[in-house]
Amino acid sequence: MTDIFTRKLKVRLSEVDPRALLKVQSLFDWFQDGGCEHAAQLGMSAAELLAQNYTWVLLKYQVRILRYPVWNEEVTLTSWRSPLNDLYDLREFRVTDAWGETLITGNSAWVVMDYTTRKPTRLSRCLSAEQRSGGGAIPDSFERILPVKAPDHTTDFRVRISDLDFNRHVNNSIYIGWALEALPESFLGHHLPTRLEVRFIREIARGRAVVSEAQVDETEDNAFLHRISGKDGEGELMRMRTVWQPMDAFELPEKLRSLC
CATH class of the missing domain: 3.10.129.10 (Hotdog Thioesterase)
Structure with missing residues (x-):
């Protein structure tokens, strides 16, 4: 399993606003797609959970934007996770430019949902002990x-x-x-x-x-x-x-x- 997910991205025309800057909504799509791809690498994708009648659901985000990527710019999306208390899967994101400068940081909290009852459940219901351990340390810093x-x-x-x-x-x-x-x-x-x-x-x-x-x-x-x-x-x-x-x-x- 790969603890850290890395993906090269190029800002596409469909992802920018009239100022040729990455749309905020497109940024959150990047985060979601990166997190889902990493989960698949770890054997816990939404499709694999659905086979057990579970799925991933997002609860919280904290995002800081230092600079907006521009149309045609090449950037790197990095992400890692840290399970917490058998309830939450914390995931951090970082976007850096071609020179290694940090453009965007983000923290997120996810839970597993029972697909039928639509209620959260414990990670241990569908993830192995290995999948519930490891990952990079992420602070639980979400504020009210x-x-x-x-x-x-x-x-x-x-x-x-x-x-x-x-x-x-x-x-x-x-x-x-x-x-x-x-x-x-x-x-x-x-x-x-x-x-x-x-x-x-x-x-x-x-x-x-x-x-x-x-x-x-x-x-x-x-x-x-x-x-x-x-x-x-x-x-x-x-x-x-x-x-x-x-x-x-x-x-x-x-x-x-x-x-x-």
Whole structure:
């Protein structure tokens, strides 16, 4: 088994925004795909768990973005895991550029879900003793995210079939996109998120109506609290906190300007 997963990536046109920078939602797709590929190398992929009527579900994220990769840039995604208390599979991610500089770091927490009951279960139900040990040490540093109490911005969505994933529910990266979309275009056009803390609370299926709400977080400049909720009694689905910086704080290195 390989304790550390490494994959070379090149930022594709479909993954960038109008500024030729990697979309936040695409970043979370990178994390998910890298984690899934590493799990397959370790013999514990979603397909292998499904054969036992289990699957992986994401609970939490902490992400720090130091610089956004640009269109055509080649980067390296590295990931490793650390099981915790027979309940959580902690996974860390790191994106570095061609010169070895760290661009992005991320921590995540995953659980195994019973595919029928849709409830979390212990790792020992479906993973071997070897699969529940080893890996790199990852601190359990997730902080509580305060709830939205008085939203300043709201946007409605309806769940499409293209929003669903292997687990028959809305994929985690879709929630991220919904949450960011609640902010006004006047802000989004001039700022980029540098820190994201995410907690996924419950799932939702196709055809349901959801509302994305955002509230200014007065504890820090350019910070927001986010909430995704079902509009038909499903309650809170996801909670997130973001911190942003003005676009002019991100100066593209001279050596990359020819790429985009």
